[in-house]
Amino acid sequence: MRRFAILTPWLATVLFVVMVGSLSAQPPGPPGGRGGRGGPPPGGPGFGPGPGAGGQIAFESSTQPKDEDEAKILKAIEDILQKQGRRMNVPAADGRLLRTLAESLDAKQVVEIGTSNGISAIWMAMALRKTDGHVTTHEIDPDTAALARENFAAAGVADRITVVEGDAHQKVTELKGPIDLVFIDADKEGYLDYFQKLLPLVRPGGIICAHNMNARQADPAFVKAITTSPEVETLFYMQGGGMSISMKKR
Numbered sequence: 001m002r003r004f005a006i007l008t009p010w011l012a013t014v015l016f017v018v019m020v021g022s023l024s025a026q027p028p029g030p031p032g033g034r035g036g037r038g039g040p041p042p043g044g045p046g047f048g049p050g051p052g053a054g055g056q057i058a059f060e061s062s063t064q065p066k067d068e069d070e071a072k073i074l075k076a077i078e079d080i081l082q083k084q085g086r087r088m089n090v091p092a093a094d095g096r097l098l099r100t101l102a103e104s105l106d107a108k109q110v111v112e113i114g115t116s117n118g119i120s121a122i123w124m125a126m127a128l129r130k131t132d133g134h135v136t137t138h139e140i141d142p143d144t145a146a147l148a149r150e151n152f153a154a155a156g157v158a159d160r161i162t163v164v165e166g167d168a169h170q171k172v173t174e175l176k177g178p179i180d181l182v183f184i185d186a187d188k189e190g191y192l193d194y195f196q197k198l199l200p201l202v203r204p205g206g207i208i209c210a211h212n213m214n215a216r217q218a219d220p221a222f223v224k225a226i227t228t229s230p231e232v233e234t235l236f237y238m239q240g241g242g243m244s245i246s247m248k249k250r
């Protein structure tokens with residue numbers, strides 16, 4: 001209980017940043033900065049035009065490495081993207097959000113659905129080396145899983161990440177809680193199934209994020225579930241590829 005009490009101000013700050021970020025879609029940018037697969041803001045009751053003129057965010061930011069390990073990880077992300085191209089990876093804005101959530105949640109157990117070559121897992125591992133946490137990431141394609149493992153080694157975060165090969169719909173049934181943070185970024189029509197299977201394992205105050213939550217890509221059944229369930233408080237962050245952030249209520 002004490003741990004949750006300490007984290008509450010941090011989460012309030014993070015959620016404020018998320019809400020501000022949710023008011024603008026941004027163009028592509030460098031690995032440490034903003035940008036990527038944009039999408040329209042959600043709109044609807046309660047959504048105003050945003051904090052600045054025309055709904056634009058007033059200030060830019062990028063990750064400023066605090067130590068050598070952080071600089072090495074940022075460089076690894078840049079190198080991987082340069083050599084391998086984008087493999088449906090999260091843009092930097094979303095990677096930075098995931099890292100921020102993992103670190104402020106003091107995450108010990110993170111679960112990712114959809115590894116690709118590992119960019120989002122590397123962003124989260126940047127936090128997990130500080131929180132002494134671990135991410136279990138799921139990938140259905142063996143060659144892609146092998147490439148991700150190589151990239152985790154190159155980034156120096158292999159000890160923080162386990163890659164599970166196979167269909168995540170089956171594999172997640174082998175997981176045990178408590179989970180601090182879930183990131184869903186795989187088959188869009190599968191999001192509802194992942195949400196239903198993983199929510200019971202998420203600890204109170206934990207968070208489930210889902211990617212590509214824009215009007216074009218999101219599965220309406222999943223959107224309905226996360227916006228109508230009284231078990232979660234859901235926000236939408238639209239600075240990168242579009243992310244839903246559902247906190248499991250206490």
Ligand SMILES: C[S@@+](CC[C@H](N)C(=O)[O-])C[C@H]1O[C@@H](n2cnc3c(N)ncnc32)[C@H](O)[C@@H]1O
Pocket residue numbers: 087088089090113114115116117118119120121138139140141144166167168169185186187190
């Ligand atoms: C959008 S990419 C993930 C990108 C990654 N999160 C990143 O940002 O670096 C989706 C990945 O999910 C994998 N995938 C799709 N369906 C899956 C399933 N049922 N189980 C496990 N992985 C799956 C795909 O092979 C693909 O590599």
